[in-house]
Amino acid sequence: MIPEQVKNGIPFYKPKSEILKKYIDGYYFMSEKEILQSNRYWSFPNNYCIATVCQNAHVISENNKISISSSNHKRLASDFYYNNSFPVEIFYEKPRNEITVYFKPLGIHHFLNEIQFEVHKDSLSDFMPYPDYLPEMEKILNMENEAEKLTAIEHYWLSKLLDKNFELFEPVLCDIECGTKISEIAKKMNISRQHFHKLFFKNIGKSPSDYKKTHRFKSIIESQKKVKDFTGLSYDNSFYDQPHFNKDFKNLTGINPGSFFKKVDTKDSNFWLFV
Missing domain, CATH: 2.60.120 (Jelly Rolls)
Structure with missing residues (x-):
């Protein structure tokens, strides 16, 4: 293989x-x-x-x-x-x-x-x-x-494979990944936001907001393969402006976008920075 x-x-x-x-x-x-x-x-x-x-x-x-x-x-x-x-x-x-x-x-x-x-x-x-x-x-x-x-x-x-059906929860991940507000997803499911948060963590192992941030981070990596300037990257990934983009990116990686894309091989689906 x-x-x-x-x-x-x-x-x-x-x-x-x-x-x-x-x-x-x-x-x-x-x-x-x-x-x-x-x-x-x-x-x-x-x-x-x-x-x-x-x-x-x-x-x-x-x-x-x-x-x-x-x-x-x-x-x-x-x-x-x-x-x-x-x-x-x-x-x-x-x-x-x-x-x-x-x-x-x-x-x-x-x-x-x-x-x-x-x-x-x-x-x-x-x-x-x-x-x-x-x-x-x-x-x-x-x-x-x-x-x-x-x-x-x-x-x-x-x-070890089990016969399980997650058809009811899979659309929730799609909504989160598409940027739908958490409050709107909870309303669609007819549950409180707090209950939705607990249900999401039980199934995924992290909060819906952390899942959304991480998914957007991965989307930025994919976008960067086509859009090289950071202003374009920020708008393509629904950031209000580039400073907001830079701040969120640094919170997720510990380094600014310029350093990240110079040092990390983003062709991989999982990103490592060797030091």
Whole structure:
């Protein structure tokens, strides 16, 4: 299978299965033998839920920074990140054997009977959604052949697929992405704005306003491939003026638009800034 992108020298694969493509954006494998472009990078806001498993690693997540170091104990560090609304610094002491999977909005619900997104948190540590999750991830991590890993990871997630229907909630995401006011969506659903906020967080793992901001950020990246001047970008993405655009952009990335587009390869669907 040909990778869709290469991040930090690591291939990023889109699912081969047509079924999985509906729910999973892609995944990558890291090896402890990798020579990384950089051990430190910035990850920017996205609307994915991300499951990652690292072999013999110690992971510390705090203050918008994730540090991955070696562990003297044979163990799997398993984490699940959902409220990805701010730039996060990622630091590897050195490469680890790792599997990381990006689930599309609502995607994780098609594999789990229930998941509890906690308010005021952005991740779940010691993530073990099924009894066989960590043993099976370890088997895949120990495979030498990349093609075997790709086949195994898809087979695993296909085996966990649940028959769920989100036809009632999917239009809500479309409304949010189209810029419809949150109050109007709540009114359309005949519920209070507060109730809508709770319902949205329960399903997506972040607030509707954060989801909207992050989606608009992704739209800006797509627009920039055609519209290079920032004044045009600001108006194309419904900003009142360019200063408003610059301020919101810097809040989401930590840097101004000019620096971002010079330093970040925006051809990727997930944006990393290596430092």
